[in-house]
Amino acid sequence: MKRFCFADGKIIPTETATIHPMDLGLIRGFGIFDFLRTTGYSPLFLEHYLDRFIASAEKTHLPLTYSREQLRAIISELIEKNDLLNGGIRMLLTGGLSENHFSPAEGKLFIFAEALSMPAEEKYQNGVKLLTLEYVRPIADIKTTNYTLPVWHSVNWKRLGAEDVLYHWNGVVSESSRSNFFIVKNGVLHTPDQHILMGITRKQILKIAGNVVIRPITLEEIWDADEAFISSTTKILLPVTQLDDRKIGNGKPGPITMGILEKFKVLETQAAI
Incomplete structure (x- = not known):
């Protein structure tokens, strides 16, 4: 099944998502993420995950240019676009392109819809x-x-x-x-x-x-x-x-x-x- 994600400010086919090779997420391993499940097309405990993701961005000094309402709307659109009855939503904010290749910068936001297998x-x-x-x-x-x-x-x-x-x-x-x-x-x-x-x-x-x-x-x-x-x-x-x-x-x-x-x-x- 073809998957869609959010990147570069829009919904795109997941396989076309890209990141700059000098992003701190790659060269320093600096970034944040969060992961939640969907059940019956519903994102479980969504507000709690948004609380943590937004707080993580603030604590790591990474600008998050999307509001809670925008994040909620993107996730809802991805669930519908991917027909994600039971699966996972992964939010990822990278460390960004830093002038000195070290200090946190404005990162790139990705939101992925994923298939999910629970433990046997x-x-x-x-x-x-x-x-x-x-x-x-x-x-x-x-x-x-x-x-x-x-x-x-x-x-x-x-x-x-x-x-x-x-x-x-x-x-x-x-x-x-x-x-x-x-x-x-x-x-x-x-x-x-x-x-x-x-x-x-x-x-x-x-x-x-x-x-x-x-x-x-x-x-x-x-x-x-x-x-x-x-x-x-x-x-x-x-x-x-x-x-x-x-x-x-x-x-x-x-x-x-x-x-x-x-x-x-x-x-x-x-x-x-």
Whole structure:
């Protein structure tokens, strides 16, 4: 199917979109993005994603010359133009063409409509494995395009049977490379409070889960946890049943994890109406 995107101020065929090779997005890896899903032609939690994208542009000193209303209208047009019943919308703002090839400039805005495949059902039924990785993501509260370390590290994941990594520093965990992290202990949900991206899915989970403690979490606590899971736009919620070579809990997805997943699916249905 032919896809259309927004670039150079208009809707164009995606394959014709271009970027200058000296853009800071390429030569310095400097830019921001955000990604949201559509369900039934409806962009889920759109205002929350626009909030974060607009804030990211301001925090990274990248001029965003389109208003919230204009962004909303472009996304709506792309969903219709691409017949995007269930898929993804990717907003990308590059670092721009800088006079000194270093300082942020006026970047280029792209908005793409994409096909989207959710994780296989067996991952929800059996859970996934994460690998510990000592790392703190730079300016973690901004959704930047800098994924150099996890992209490089991901070469090993399939060989080691892992879904992703879990970042930690000085024994305190933060997040996965593309997801937020939660544990369950004695029926209470806990999630890290520092060096994390404030995920939109995380935000919704905090609302529907009820009793949630937001605080520093150590690696030792994960080994002793009853359940664990990661959350993101493209996964919703995936049970984590193994960290490195050690099982979490009984090594199976737990009832609280799966209960939150079911509540989230109901929330999605309501949000899409």
